[in-house]
Amino acid sequence: MSEIKTRFAPSPTGFMHIGNLRTALYSYLVSKSQGGKFVLRIEDTDQVRHVEGAEDVILNTLKMTGIDYDEGPYIQSERLDIYKEYADKLIQSGHAYYCFCTPERLESLKDDKGIGGYDGHCRYLSKSQVEKNLADGIPYVIRQKMPNEGSTSYYDKVYGRVSIDNVELRDQILIKADGYPTYNFCHVVDDHLMGITHVVRGNEYLTSTPKYCLLYDAFGWERPTYVHLPLLMGKDADGNVSKLSKRHGAVSFQDLINDGYLPEAIVNYIALLGWCPKDTNQEFFTMDELKKSFSLEGLSKSPAVFDYEKLKWFNSEYIKKMPDEDYNKIILPILENLCPEYINIEKLAVLLHGRIAVFSEVKEKIEFILSRLDMDSSLYINKKNKTTLELCSQILNESLPLLENLENWDNDSLFALLKEYSASSGIKAGAVMWAVRIAVARQSITPGGATELMEVFGKNESIERIKLAVSEFNA
């Protein structure tokens, strides 16, 4: 069996849709799981929609996700001569023809829903008429001649046998009036010329693939193996499911990165959206592990809804597993930017490690540090630690001078001090910690305990906050 070769062929739209990235991943894995080659090809034949710098987005994304290509990037706009040459061959062999129909006429063929294909008008032009039109410089396109009867079928690796009646097939355009080829044509030529053995792409091509098969047949080329992937869906607030789009939230790789997700977590999550390993329940995969485990049999036929909650969970797990060095590289600049100088951001970073799921939520998590929140005195009352307002007031009043006299303002010393106070006063440690933590944080849920927070705040701010709390009790 010859070596497998797959490709990823995005059009440069300026952003990498997450569904597109998943297609790239699967295409990559189909090949790499078998030790094959992977090709990158930029499909930029739409002059109208061309976006400057869009290619960099593609290259960057692939680099960040670890999807590396062995060949390319091939640029289709640089291969125009090739497509023209092959289109001419098709005309000569009678598989394609010139069409001089105007856009207006084409438009008139559509019904009120905008549905309606070409009627094959120019297919029946006489040879002399065609030559005259050509000589007159009338704009033309080149169309593929579809069979009038019978059906065309192929075997898809995921969906099995797919069969379409040929009457459903329109005489699709191969070369546009501007001389550029359509996707329908150039991807077939390129896939063949580049030796692509497995075409891996989204399921939206499932029903148009017979047209491409016919093209292979017309050229006398061997058809590739097709692997169509189920679509990625999104769910809106009303519970309606549809193709994943902006209304569902962040949908591009870059959006996700900006929201604080890690490339590894994104890759891991989307790998599992439509694919499942055989004989194992493994959920965490490195790219190398994916290459080993991946198999076509594990691909799903049904669409998958993108679940931000689960992505978040994956991300939190990846953050937890991050070595401090890597973690600090990301978190420290964020904290530096947000926090006043007296905050011990190194300690804060440690507290946050393991308590954040996405880096973008750091700000809200430490809001209580950045400013002194309004105090809700009911927070002092906690049933588990049996705290009351009176008790908390007592604890704060008695521990304040002790804290003021403490020299080494670190977690261990603080903890020892409060523990000692607990022992001498007979008040449960939990109650002491609760009172101090509420006084210092002024909110019930915090990333860390009382003494850890005081270490982060530093002595001055901690004392100030406790004094404030005490004065509030007296008021």
Added chain:
RNA sequence: GGCCCGUUGGUCAAGCGGUUAAGACACCGGCCUCUCACGCCGGUAACACCAGUUCGAUUCUGGUACGGGUCACCA
């Protein structure tokens, strides 16, 4: 609308004729703890529907319903 594809808990999903129908996220309890989180333990929750084949269907076949895709000088 024609054609094509799909349908296991809220979500991702295993299953490939006989199972107490896995596992994960989310959710809800409990334990642990100087809070939260982590961790651990436990719980709620699913084979769209109707026929047929079969001793036996989640699994095979057909139909219905629902969902999606596609019918461009976009890819």
